[in-house]
Amino acid sequence: MALARAFASVASLARQGESKLSFASRAFATNTTVNGVPVEVHNEGGSKRVVVTKTLPGERWLQFLINAGCRVEVSRHPDIILTNATIKQLIGTKCDGVIGQLTEDWGSELFEALKQAGGKAYSNYAVGYNNVKVDEATKRGIPVGNTPGVLTETTAELAAALTLAAARRVPEADVFMRAGKYKGWLPNLFVGQLLQNKTVGIIGAGRIGAAYARMMVEGHKMNLVYYDPYPNKQLEEYILLYGELLRYRGEPPVACKRVETVEEVLKEADVVSLHCNLDASTRHLINAQRLAMMKPTAVLVNAARGPCIDEAALVAHLKANPEFRCGLDVFEDEPAMKPGLADCPNAVIVPHIASASLWTRSGMATLAAANVAGILSGYPVWNKTDILGFVDKPLAAAPHAAPSIVNAKELKLKMVE
Numbered sequence: 001m002a003l004a005r006a007f008a009s010v011a012s013l014a015r016q017g018e019s020k021l022s023f024a025s026r027a028f029a030t031n032t033t034v035n036g037v038p039v040e041v042h043n044e045g046g047s048k049r050v051v052v053t054k055t056l057p058g059e060r061w062l063q064f065l066i067n068a069g070c071r072v073e074v075s076r077h078p079d080i081i082l083t084n085a086t087i088k089q090l091i092g093t094k095c096d097g098v099i100g101q102l103t104e105d106w107g108s109e110l111f112e113a114l115k116q117a118g119g120k121a122y123s124n125y126a127v128g129y130n131n132v133k134v135d136e137a138t139k140r141g142i143p144v145g146n147t148p149g150v151l152t153e154t155t156a157e158l159a160a161a162l163t164l165a166a167a168r169r170v171p172e173a174d175v176f177m178r179a180g181k182y183k184g185w186l187p188n189l190f191v192g193q194l195l196q197n198k199t200v201g202i203i204g205a206g207r208i209g210a211a212y213a214r215m216m217v218e219g220h221k222m223n224l225v226y227y228d229p230y231p232n233k234q235l236e237e238y239i240l241l242y243g244e245l246l247r248y249r250g251e252p253p254v255a256c257k258r259v260e261t262v263e264e265v266l267k268e269a270d271v272v273s274l275h276c277n278l279d280a281s282t283r284h285l286i287n288a289q290r291l292a293m294m295k296p297t298a299v300l301v302n303a304a305r306g307p308c309i310d311e312a313a314l315v316a317h318l319k320a321n322p323e324f325r326c327g328l329d330v331f332e333d334e335p336a337m338k339p340g341l342a343d344c345p346n347a348v349i350v351p352h353i354a355s356a357s358l359w360t361r362s363g364m365a366t367l368a369a370a371n372v373a374g375i376l377s378g379y380p381v382w383n384k385t386d387i388l389g390f391v392d393k394p395l396a397a398a399p400h401a402a403p404s405i406v407n408a409k410e411l412k413l414k415m416v417e
């Protein structure tokens with residue numbers, strides 16, 4: 001405990017030191033326009049030009065770029081989703097690196113513009129990169145960064161929040177209260193589903209899926225059934241040990257089972273949460289046929305990517321099965337919803353906020369900046385799962401590396417040993 005407290009106070013002192021530094025850099029920011037697009041400029045005299053397409057949270061990320069000698073231009077364009085035309089205006093004729101958003105279309109057009117401007121690095125401000133055609137970047141020799149490791153618990157927590165909110169009908173009850181409809185306690189008012197001792201299913205047992213599974217198994221003593229092409233031995237061992245603890249305490253143990261097909265998860269689980277990447281094999285992974293296999297009282301959660309679910313089929317299923325519930329953080333035609341979804345009281349819907357904790361969003365900014373700064377500084381690629389050295393340690397102690405470059409192998413970039 002004492003050690004943990006000491007560590008926390010050192011980390012907090014380090015953070016205070018950093019924010020003093022960064023207030024200074026914020027104070028020196030100036031506003032200008034680039035090809036008609038308003039931008040905020042930091043470290044005006046920096047020799048490398050880095051464009052950031054949206055304002056990012058936190059301060060530490062800026063220091064990574066400034067320390068690497070970058071002039072940083074942050075777009076102040078009022079549109080929430082920038083068009084390729086606007087991004088090309090921002091890139092202009094000389095640009096060394098870009099930090100872009102998951103809402104942008106990073107394909108041949110933008111990577112060609114970046115290449116023509118002398119660009120050497122791109123980082124997505126996200127762990128997912130289905131908006132990036134990585135082969136188009138690789139073809140042009142441009143490393144592509146992403147931000148793994150800081151979203152895990154935050155995203156899993158939101159998936160768990162959606163699960164509970166859907167199972168226990170929290171938003172419906174909230175709306176009812178605000179409408180002044182509550183006239184007194186009733187045995188049948190907003191009766192939902194108990195999770196304890198039921199079965200949670202996950203599709204995709206990577207970092208986020210496993211964190212969610214642990215939360216649901218440990219928090220609610222649920223059994224786990226999962227589908228993933230690869231077994232997650234760590235997760236299985238964790239649940240086995242937790243089961244042993246329960247057995248030792250005289251309680252029924254929890255069980256964990258990996259199955260060969262998505263269908264087995266859907267048929268067996270009371271709650272199913274998606275934690276897969278979006279690619280051709282997972283587009284409409286959940287369709288009308290598979291929805292029909294699920295229990296009529298099941299809860300379906302998606303904090304991965306919208307197109308993993310055929311959303312029109314889901315709307316039809318929600319309407320036909322009022323006891324079926326879903327919790328959605330992402331949508332097939334984001335930011336739009338399929339017609340009818342907003343009218344389904346059995347759907348809990350939030351605007352892609354699974355990673356929206358301050359620590360995570362600041363950490364994502366730091367990793368994205370460290371990716372671009374690292375590549376522009378000629379550093380090797382970190383290629384390890386422990387990225388806390390970039391986000392939580394004093395800045396001076398951060399590794400001299402680019403934390404996560406998804407096409408590092410294809411580009412034969414040097415890795416940290």
Ligand SMILES: O=C(O)[C@H](O)CO
Nearest residue numbers: 125126127128354355
């Ligand atoms: O891929 C990501 O990083 C998330 O979807 C952002 O919330």
